[in-house]
Amino acid sequence: MPELPEVETICRTLAPILVGSAFARAELVWPGCIGNGSAPDFEASLAGSICTGISRRGKYLLIALDHSRWLGVHLRMTGRFTMMDSGADRDRHLRAVLHLQDGRELHFIDQRKFGRLALAFGIDGLRHFLRRLGPEPVIAAARSSNSHPGEADDTAGSGFANVPGPEFMTAASLASRFSGRRAPIKSLLLDQQSVAGLGNIYVDEALFRARIHPLTSGGSLGTAEIGNLCEAILESLAQGIENRGTTLSDYRDALGGTGSNQTKLLVFRRNGKPCLVCGTEIIRVRVSARGTHICPRCQVEPTATSAAVRPPSVKGD
DNA sequence: ATCCCTTCCTGAACGC
DNA sequence: TGCGTTCAGGAAGGGA
Numbered sequence A: 001m002p003e004l005p006e007v008e009t010i011c012r013t014l015a016p017i018l019v020g021s022a023f024a025r026a027e028l029v030w031p032g033c034i035g036n037g038s039a040p041d042f043e044a045s046l047a048g049s050i051c052t053g054i055s056r057r058g059k060y061l062l063i064a065l066d067h068s069r070w071l072g073v074h075l076r077m078t079g080r081f082t083m084m085d086s087g088a089d090r091d092r093h094l095r096a097v098l099h100l101q102d103g104r105e106l107h108f109i110d111q112r113k114f115g116r117l118a119l120a121f122g123i124d125g126l127r128h129f130l131r132r133l134g135p136e137p138v139i140a141a142a143r144s145s146n147s148h149p150g151e152a153d154d155t156a157g158s159g160f161a162n163v164p165g166p167e168f169m170t171a172a173s174l175a176s177r178f179s180g181r182r183a184p185i186k187s188l189l190l191d192q193q194s195v196a197g198l199g200n201i202y203v204d205e206a207l208f209r210a211r212i213h214p215l216t217s218g219g220s221l222g223t224a225e226i227g228n229l230c231e232a233i234l235e236s237l238a239q240g241i242e243n244r245g246t247t248l249s250d251y252r253d254a255l256g257g258t259g260s261n262q263t264k265l266l267v268f269r270r271n272g273k274p275c276l277v278c279g280t281e282i283i284r285v286r287v288s289a290r291g292t293h294i295c296p297r298c299q300v301e302p303t304a305t306s307a308a309v310r311p312p313s314v315k316g317d
Numbered sequence B: 001a002t003c004c005c006t007t008c009c010t011g012a013a014c015g016c
Numbered sequence C: 001t002g003c004g005t006t007c008a009g010g011a012a013g014g015g016a
Helices: A004-018 A039-046 A122-129 A171-178 A185-190 A200-209 A223-242 A304-308
Strands: A023-028 A051-057 A060-065 A069-074 A079-084 A094-100 A105-110 A116-121 A283-287 A290-294
Touching (some): A004 A051, A004 A079, A004 A223, A039 A116, A069 A079, A069 A122, A116 A122, A171 A185, A171 A223, A200 A223
Antiparallel strands (some): A069 A116, A283 A290
């Protein structure tokens, strides 16, 4: 399931082999993968377009085209892109082929048919496409962006700069979104309006790092806890990017490569194994209908009293 | 406004 | 062996 680090890795592996190339035509093997507009419109719009840059916002992959247009892609659960040579073998889950004028084929493969491709026209179209996304976590040294917060650069062909400048995630932005909320912190972190890019894996990892139980209500978190959580999110995502993503089953980068972050996970799918901090057995519970992995000792479940009166944070057992 | 449930979809892992 | 059932989950949409 591609989350921010996986989409970032796809972005980085796809850019050097796609930017500057021209699309010849789109072949929609399963037209249902088009997220907006009609299939004929999609095919007509893509034909002849030149890829001028590739970037990412949250879990969206944004392929910039000439004439201020973007191909926005959400991979959801099992979607992936692979660059293939002309006439290459076709995966049984192939949903679309984006033919390039040089003969190569960009294959969009998606076992479960949740992923979508959509075209956005103009900077306002792109803003509309991204309207539901909250602040972007900025990973240190992860980007060479030359845009500034709040500054939208509409110049086609300038790579990263042609995405509207997002608000960046900070402890303050999290605090304002958690304030007054009674829902479990895990639910709030999965909501892309709180922070863009987190999914089930990195939420569990970040909450463990911050020693926060996923059922803790968002509004009950104190300033220090939110500060820790903010850092934990950035650390979890940075580690994921460093390891080129987490490959538990389907995920591959644009070159077909797997990530290695699955070997570095602290709690996700480690139920039954010892906590790497205290040795207690990791358990799997359900929170907002999601499989959730916690260390029951490092992440103490909130009670009615502890939610009302915050206990002192645990320092070094 | 907020929160929770359902829907979409396929294939793996079950149980009988 | 082979069938049917359950589970996995990101985001949108609907109902309470």
